[in-house]
Amino acid sequence: MMHITLIYAGLLxxxxxxxxxxxxxxxxxxxxMIGEGEAPEMLAAIRAHGNFAEYxxxxxxxxxxxxxxxVGALWLHLGGVLLLVGRILHAIGIQIPRAPNMxxxxxxxxxxxxxxxxSVLGLVQGLSAS
Numbered sequence: 001m002m003h004i005t006l007i008y009a010g011l012l013x014x015x016x017x018x019x020x021x022x023x024x025x026x027x028x029x030x031x032x033m034i035g036e037g038e039a040p041e042m043l044a045a046i047r048a049h050g051n052f053a054e055y056x057x058x059x060x061x062x063x064x065x066x067x068x069x070x071v072g073a074l075w076l077h078l079g080g081v082l083l084l085v086g087r088i089l090h091a092i093g094i095q096i097p098r099a100p101n102m103x104x105x106x107x108x109x110x111x112x113x114x115x116x117x118x119s120v121l122g123l124v125q126g127l128s129a130s
Contacts (some may be wrong), residue, residue, distance in 0.1 A: 004073055005064040008080035012056055015087055019049040022091075040097065048091045054112065059083050062118040069125040079118045086110030 026045040027033065036043040059079070067076055086107045093104025 001028070002064050002067045004076040004080065005060065005067050008063065009060050011084055012060065012087065015054070015091070016049075016052055019052055019091060023049050026087075041095070044094050044097075048094045051090065051094075052053060052087055055115070056083070056087065059111075059115050059118060062115070062122050066118055066121045066125060069122070069129070071121050072127060073115065075121055079121075081116045082110045082114035082117070086112075086114060 023045045026042045027040070030037055030039040030042050032039065032042050036046055060083075063076060063079055063083075066079075086109070089103045089107030089110065091107070093101050093107050096104065
């Protein structure tokens, strides 16, 4: 059983739900049914949601495969915490119109570290089992 990955998948699922509500709220606020309309705030909500959907599934899949392959709990928690905190910071930072901003910068950095860690761990596990 993949208990560690399941914890982070559950937490990230709740975060994705919040980002989904945020997009719907912005759509109602700016009366935009499709696309981003004329509101930069609408585009920020769409991109926070879309960026999450683009990157989180691969990272969770790699985490799950690493957990199945027997990677240590400390590494899995490190990858999971970096992913979760990174996605929260990114969602906060993308709302700030000026660039660069620290939440978005660190959110992206933490996410990249998470993806890098579980990618390398997966690669090492795969090569060592061959």
